[in-house]
Amino acid sequence: MQDSLPLIGHIAFGIIDRGTNLLQIRPTTLCPLSCIFCSVDAGPATRNRITEYVVDLNYLLTWFKWTVKEKGLKCVHAYIDAVGDPLTYKYIVELVRRLRELSFVETIAMETHGALLTEKVAEELDDAGLDRLNLSLDALDSIKAKMLSGSLWFEVNRVVKVAEYITSSLNMDLLVAPVWVPGINDEEIPKIIEWALRIGAGKRWPPLGIQKFELHKYGRKPKGVREMKWQEFYAILRKLEDRYGVKLILRPEDFNIKRTKPLPLTLRRFEKVKVRVVGPGWLKGQWLGVAKNRVVTLVGSRSEPPIGRKVSATVLSAKHNIYVARVT
Template identity: 50%
Template sequence: MHRRVIWIGKDVELPLIGCVAFGIIDRGTNLLQIRPASGCNLSCPFCSVDEGPLSKTRITQYFVETDYLLEYAREIARRKKCSELEMHIDGCGEPTLHPEIVEIVQALSEIEKVSVISMQTNGTLLDERRIEELSEAGLTRFNLTINALDDELARKLAGTDRYELSRVLDAARTISESSSDLLIAPVWMKGVNDSEIPKIIEFARDIGAGKRFPALGIQNYLIHRAGRKMKGVKQMSWKEFYGRLKELETKFEMKLILSPKDFGIYRCDEAFPRNFRKFEKVSVRILAPGWMRGEMLGVAGDRTVTVVDAEGLQIGERVKVRIIGNKHNIYLARAL
């Protein structure tokens, strides 16, 4: 699918608070989610946000200008009432697609109160040089997704025959030998990669992942309304999921059931107030196409608002909307 590419801070100055696809998300802890880009180079059939080249719903890809992103990051860090912050670089897709990801890591590492910089990645764009650059720039931990050690299954779960498992495994080994830590984060899909999870645990242990933090962050496959769903695959109940993790903990003598405390995460009030209440009527100026088909992005005050069911709305138009979602300062609205 052909997509528009929009640079936030260059093509359009949308606030970096308010949209789930880009910017900064503060969920009321000492961890801030830094989202420099949307979009992905893989099309995983279980993707919770239907990203990647095979997406049927995502029509826009966003990149945030580095200086614009850092301006917001510094201000939010200054406002947070906690002494140790983690800047977690993630996104609705693959953050290493941003061409200045090394510069972003370097600048984040220089912000006062920032003690940890972590990044979620599928590893496909990492080589020895890029890993060294990111590590030297101050990246504390790579959260690397590996869902299978079987080549054929790994390609299937990446949604592309171009997925090179050997490259990702080499990246994992290189990271484990660097000054950065490595956490391997597989998604456990019941009936799909059950036999791969023990192999991944053994691999993580053998290469020395988890020098400072846990070596593994095994995730349960969850079905999301706006995500892709694997045919015939059901979500494992949490009781079963944690029960099976407990069995693996005993077998491998490794901690696999994790909590925020394992990463030094604790409650810390949001830096900015929620400007709009749910069901409140707000005037929004439309500035850009939305991430998903049928959406537009607008600005109300200093917040970005995603307007759904927005067919017919034009760039530059001012419309009245009703806020239908405001959790964590992420705003969804519907035109009146």
Template identity: 45%
Template structure:
């Protein structure tokens, strides 16, 4: 009997399938019968495949069978890959695909004309916040696909961007969802820390997937700050806002303290929905003070809820930003916690030259469709070594089409077929 285990993964038995859990956040299901049939065809023996204690069990003793099974699983992993949290199919983007990592909002790199570069290694989220601006999470009604970018490929593109932008950069790990779903998060932080142009590495997170072990690894890798998305200090209200009945607020609060104890600064970033959690602002301030948040940067970054076209729209009151900033200034006066009205200089952010735009609004370009998009009617095309999000299209992968550019803001390109 053979016990097979692959690097950074373990196996689970699911009746007719074997499930490979890869790097905790991804999985792939393989039909037992197909694997058993492959062994029978090649070696003329009948075997039974199962999983136990994380190992793949084959009732035979043959190193060649082990090599065959390993080859079949590894070679077909990308075909069957899915997210453990969204259950959506995952496209694994690597260097051999020649997919540009500039131009698209969901993955890759984003330059908004400052010394901060947004680094997005994956999509998807483990919660479904009722106010989510991009309708993410397990209960999304619009997102149909996820992406994961190979860490070496992501770091290669980051280095090219960093050389253009210069020294003193902040690499900010964020995304349309939860960055800790990225299966190479520790390796990404390590790689960014080794980049001579990077001074600060920060990350947005809801904190749910943090553990003492992961925090220790992130601290050793060089993570400087986590912007922690906690929206209520009341456990039941927090579950409601997160859209998850099993949300464990106490765990996240414990992890906030663990981050600080490990030398990683914490900024609490609650989304304030007036009439629901605005009355908790002072409690957030007191908690941040008590655990020592905000040692190098502000301890709190209250955010005003804003309804977005493709996001979720709870029936709540939207407060104008003028009134929101008045509310923040009154909180500063009442609690003595400053700053609550945040400015770029509080984070060492300043303007830097943009990576030059490759297209202008109204331009018509010939582009090749290379990937499906995240929502119905969306495809991703490439031209001039940039990605273009093509909307309202029925084009298929491999087709070349003419696209009219309708948006170029911050180097994120959106086009429509003509």
């Protein structure tokens, strides 16, 4: 990463502000798994990605602190996530430790699918000050877990053991967050709920956060799977809540997430802008650009990126300071 590349503006790396007191920190796009339902087409089986990004630790922290200051936040929840798996980040423990040193960081949470999780890594993260691990575990059945992860080598039993070690021996909390893929792991969901409750997940926060499978433009869709409607999804969650006496429909308040002043947009939708091309894009047909202190995804060109040149573009979207512009 070049120092001249802002870490606000891209969905795949850097800092994401959605107008609350929680900031997403995305240090890497890499993932060892190839989940068959992956909404961001990650891992070895990717079909759309042409670049993976890994962000320098100091640079990431500089932009995190800058964002907190720009937003005028006194306290912030740091949430480490990725369009991949944060555990692939070589400096993940150091990142947590450095975040912990910042007096304005209220909580630190991280999500993972657990493929790279070991007892040692869990201990190191705990010592560094991680408050909560959101573990996406989509099946307890080992064959089904291999199938869902698109990775024959993936051993869910190993992940289960580490999860049980976390709840029994470490300070950090565990939130189990399976992705429910209708028709594929329906029978696993109640088993996962029972297991999460049995092992004592959710000491400080809710123990479970069941995720709805959603189709995305560049995501993977397993054959024959239909997307559930939100209404249907919540109706089933309500029934499961009654059956197990546990909260499954989560709200921002459950994590003390509050609306705050968003980071100002520097580019507006439909604005015509000159963008400096700085590198290859994340997905096919994209370039990476910089304009007005934001990183911009440039779409609409199949050729090699003319690095260093300024091109004219029209901003297509600017929501949450994530910018996509079409080269004109």
